[in-house]
Amino acid sequence: MLVKTYGSAVYGVNATVITVEVDISQGVSFHMVGLPDNAVKESHHRISSALKNNSYRIPGKKIIVNMAPADIRKEGSAYDLTTAVGILAASDQIKSEKIHEFIIMGELSLDGSLKPIKGALPIAIKAEKENFKGFILPAANAREAAVVNGIDIYGVESIKDVIEFFNEKKKIEPLKINTREEFISRLNDYDVDFSDVKGQENIKRAFEIAAAGGHNLIMIGAPGSGKTMLAKRLPTILPPPSLKEALETTKIHSVAGKLTGKDSLLPVRPFRAPHHTISDVALVGGGSFPQPGEISLAHNGVLFLDELPEFKRTVLEVLRQPLEDRIITVSRAKLSVEYPAGFMLVSSMNPCPCGFYNHPEKDCVCSGGVVQKYLNKISGPLLDRIDIHIEVTPVPFKELSELKPSENSKTIRERVIKARDIQEERYNNIEGIHCNSQITSKILRNVCKIDSAGSLLLKTAMEKLDLSARAYDRILKVSRTIADLDGSKDIKPEHLAEAIHFRSLDRESWAG
Numbered sequence: 143m144l145v146k147t148y149g150s151a152v153y154g155v156n157a158t159v160i161t162v163e164v165d166i167s168q169g170v171s172f173h174m175v176g177l178p179d180n181a182v183k184e185s186h187h188r189i190s191s192a193l194k195n196n197s198y199r200i201p202g203k204k205i206i207v208n209m210a211p212a213d214i215r216k217e218g219s220a221y222d223l224t225t226a227v228g229i230l231a232a233s234d235q236i237k238s239e240k241i242h243e244f245i246i247m248g249e250l251s252l253d254g255s256l257k258p259i260k261g262a263l264p265i266a267i268k269a270e271k272e273n274f275k276g277f278i279l280p281a282a283n284a285r286e287a288a289v290v291n292g293i294d295i296y297g298v299e300s301i302k303d304v305i306e307f308f309n310e311k312k313k314i315e316p317l318k319i320n321t322r323e324e325f326i327s328r329l330n331d332y333d334v335d336f337s338d339v340k341g342q343e344n345i346k347r348a349f350e351i352a353a354a355g356g357h358n359l360i361m362i363g364a365p366g367s368g369k370t371m372l373a374k375r376l377p378t379i380l381p382p383p384s385l386k387e388a389l390e391t392t393k394i395h396s397v398a399g400k401l402t403g404k405d406s407l408l409p410v411r412p413f414r415a416p417h418h419t420i421s422d423v424a425l426v427g428g429g430s431f432p433q434p435g436e437i438s439l440a441h442n443g444v445l446f447l448d449e450l451p452e453f454k455r456t457v458l459e460v461l462r463q464p465l466e467d468r469i470i471t472v473s474r475a476k477l478s479v480e481y482p483a484g485f486m487l488v489s490s491m492n493p494c495p496c497g498f499y500n501h502p503e504k505d506c507v508c509s510g511g512v513v514q515k516y517l518n519k520i521s522g523p524l525l526d527r528i529d530i531h532i533e534v535t536p537v538p539f540k541e542l543s544e545l546k547p548s549e550n551s552k553t554i555r556e557r558v559i560k561a562r563d564i565q566e567e568r569y570n571n572i573e574g575i576h577c578n579s580q581i582t583s584k585i586l587r588n589v590c591k592i593d594s595a596g597s598l599l600l601k602t603a604m605e606k607l608d609l610s611a612r613a614y615d616r617i618l619k620v621s622r623t624i625a626d627l628d629g630s631k632d633i634k635p636e637h638l639a640e641a642i643h644f645r646s647l648d649r650e651s652w653a654g
Contacts, residue, residue: 185225205229263290266289288317351623364493366536369448383411412440420457459521489528
């Protein structure tokens with residue numbers, strides 16, 4: 143008897159329907175075809191034990207399992223349940239009339255219980271598009287899949303539940319989630335706040351500007367000056383994600399297997415802080431079985447690289463293309479997948495190996511030329527993509543001990559949202575551009591016009607401070623954001639002056 147069940151494969155952040163055909167005939171053998179990998183082939187033994195431990199069996203006949211389309215490689219253990227249900231239906235151990243209405247996925251334990259799978263959300267989205275009635279999957283993945291409202295999501299604990307469901311011995315209620323209501327209720331679910339930060343008003347201002355314009359930022363300062371603490375609070379002042387952005391972010395985390403059983407939609411912007419020993423593949427994604435990297439997990443959020451010069455040069459260089467294109471393409475011999483990579487880069491570094499160059503109280507012990515050599519670990523093309531450079535100095539005891547509360551994230555975020563709204567309206571007719579950091583040189587000339595006084599100020603700054611040529615466009619972009627925060631239609635000299643202040647590493651004399 144021939145029976146068809148349906149599963150799904152995830153490539154990039156999108157899913158493809160996989161048809162699992164099971165044919166049982168005379169003979170004694172088991173064959174699995176359709177480009178399965180080792181994990182899929184080993185499912186025979188997991189299925190056999192799971193069925194035996196639940197009083198069912200694999201029939202002692204010739205069984206052929208075909209996974210179509212046969213030219214797409216099938217990877218992982220999530221097809222266990224799909225195949226097991228097909229074998230049971232083909233051997234008349236369960237009713238097969240309704241099986242074609244469902245996508246069925248899950249990894250089986252030897253006792254028949256189900257373990258979580260990766261990519262439940264994109265699979266649910268694909269199932270809804272293909273007009274399947276429901277999606278049967280492990281209970282641990284049910285909440286993330288239930289974000290899709292157009293399909294019934296059945297979270298089950300074991301294969302016995304699935305068998306009894308199809309045999310109409312047990313009724314399983316589909317999980318329903320009010321996606322919008324749950325999303326809105328958790329929009330400000332942050333554990334940190336800018337009110338925790340004492341002093342550092344100029345640094346907070348830099349972060350506000352970065353958030354308002356989507357600008358990349360680098361902090362240079364001595365150890366213990368608060369760089370990491372400030373970076374962790376950046377997501378709290380970014381505009382809250384839209385429902386579409388939250389869905390994009392959740393899809394990526396679902397594919398990477400980063401969601402817990404309690405997660406549905408991720409309501410806050412991600413903050414990723416990989417260690418400096420990370421490899422380039424782990425950062426951008428890929429591997430023998432391509433998976434999203436840290437830059438994709440930071441999509442719609444913040445990627446924080448602490449101690450930037452300690453990262454391997456090759457790792458930093460792979461950031462250049464996704465910073466421009468906001469997407470990363472992972473190409474292999476047999477397939478090519480795309481992952482979104484629209485993130486804000488925030489990085490920090492010490493000014494020298496000992497950490498105390500330019501420190502107001504401690505002396506630097508680095509020998510001559512070492513400071514410049516240390517800074518040269520960051521290439522010009524990467525630095526070119528960072529709009530704001532800010533020096534962070536240690537907070538004096540007087541400011542640390544003050545009981546007066548600092549400005550909280552909610553107040554700063556309100557100003558940031560107003561500036562973003564201005565930018566959304568300005569770039570409404572330009573596809574792919576939503577904030578000032580994304581504008582091209584051609585658009586820059588139209589939206590960042592300055593008067594004669596501003597032009598003279600910028601010319602003087604370029605000459606007196608020995609600013610590099612690459613600083614010119616960046617200063618204009620940042621000054622445009624400062625003007626938006628100020629509610630000004632035109633870029634004024636004071637906006638330019640503040641933007642010039644944020645170009646520390648472009649001053650030729652900065653490292654002595």
